[in-house]
Amino acid sequence: MAGQTTDKRYGKVAMILHWVIALAIIGQLAGGKFFTSLSFATHSELRISLTQTHKALGITVLVLSLFRLVWRLTHKAPALPDGMSAFERMAAKFTHSAFYVLIIGLPLTGWAMVSPYKNDISFFGLFNWPKIPGLEGNNQIGEMMKTAHEYMGLIAIILIVLHIGAALKHHFINKDDVLARMAPIVKSKSKEI
Numbered sequence: 439m440a441g442q443t444t445d446k447r448y449g450k451v452a453m454i455l456h457w458v459i460a461l462a463i464i465g466q467l468a469g470g471k472f473f474t475s476l477s478f479a480t481h482s483e484l485r486i487s488l489t490q491t492h493k494a495l496g497i498t499v500l501v502l503s504l505f506r507l508v509w510r511l512t513h514k515a516p517a518l519p520d521g522m523s524a525f526e527r528m529a530a531k532f533t534h535s536a537f538y539v540l541i542i543g544l545p546l547t548g549w550a551m552v553s554p555y556k557n558d559i560s561f562f563g564l565f566n567w568p569k570i571p572g573l574e575g576n577n578q579i580g581e582m583m584k585t586a587h588e589y590m591g592l593i594a595i596i597l598i599v600l601h602i603g604a605a606l607k608h609h610f611i612n613k614d615d616v617l618a619r620m621a622p623i624v625k626s627k628s629k630e631i
């Protein structure tokens with residue numbers, strides 16, 4: 439049926455979730471690096487408002503990523519092309535699994551980092567998102583989660599560079615359909631999908 443994941447390509451829901459979460463994660467990584475570089479002395483208002491948006495968008499990513507994980511566990515992904523070596527298959531599996539850990543772990547550590555403190559987690563000004571119960575006042579956990587959040591961000595940046603590189607290699611060097619089956623605007627190389 440149109441829009442469903444098949445042997446050859448990802449379905450509509452898998453693709454939409456991939457691209458929405460990919461854009462949000464890249465924006466969050468860039469935004470996080472940017473607002474943490476702003477000085478409170480000279481840019482306190484901008485820093486505070488960007489932090490609020492970062493938290494709200496991050497919580498949105500958490501909800502979408504949990505839904506995506508359930509979707510992935512209940513829908514098979516298309517098989518990798520035959521020509522890939524055992525190493526490439528392992529690298530692809532490892533990176534994709536690590537991404538699922540990161541797209542859930544990054545917002546979770548962010549949420550846990552701010553939960554011990556008094557500042558509200560405003561969800562785009564609509565309502566206050568709850569803090570993780572039991573963490574209030576536990577600044578030690580807050581600091582640990584801040585370090586974990588920062589390291590996960592670094593790992594995500596490295597893996598995204600490798601992931602984009604791999605997608606481009608598949609498309610331009612291997613000339614297979616790996617990019618086309620996740621990106622409907624990209625022309626299929628084999629005309630099979």
Ligand code: HEM
Pocket residue numbers: 462463466467468470471474489492493494495496497499500544545546547548549551552559584587588591
């Ligand atoms: C969607 C996933 C998220 C990504 C990719 C992400 C990424 C980042 C990055 C790269 C930084 C800068 C770290 C540094 O180098 O110092 C950062 C900082 C921060 N993030 Fe996130 N974040 C996400 C979700 C969240 C969530 C859900 C919250 C809270 C509800 C949050 C709260 C914060 C805070 C408070 C800081 C500033 C920490 C500081 O003062 O150094 N983040 N984030």
Ligand code: HEM
Pocket residue numbers: 456459460461463464510515518530534535537538540541594598601602605616617618619620621
């Ligand atoms: C411009 C950026 C990106 C490009 C070109 C891209 C491309 C692709 C392609 C072509 C696939 C399919 C691979 C296959 O069929 O085996 C894929 C899968 C995947 N990508 Fe990306 N991607 C990008 C960004 C991201 C980001 C930022 C994340 C998350 C941090 C991400 C997470 C994933 C995951 C988890 C899969 C596996 C899907 C599954 O089987 O469930 N991607 N990506």
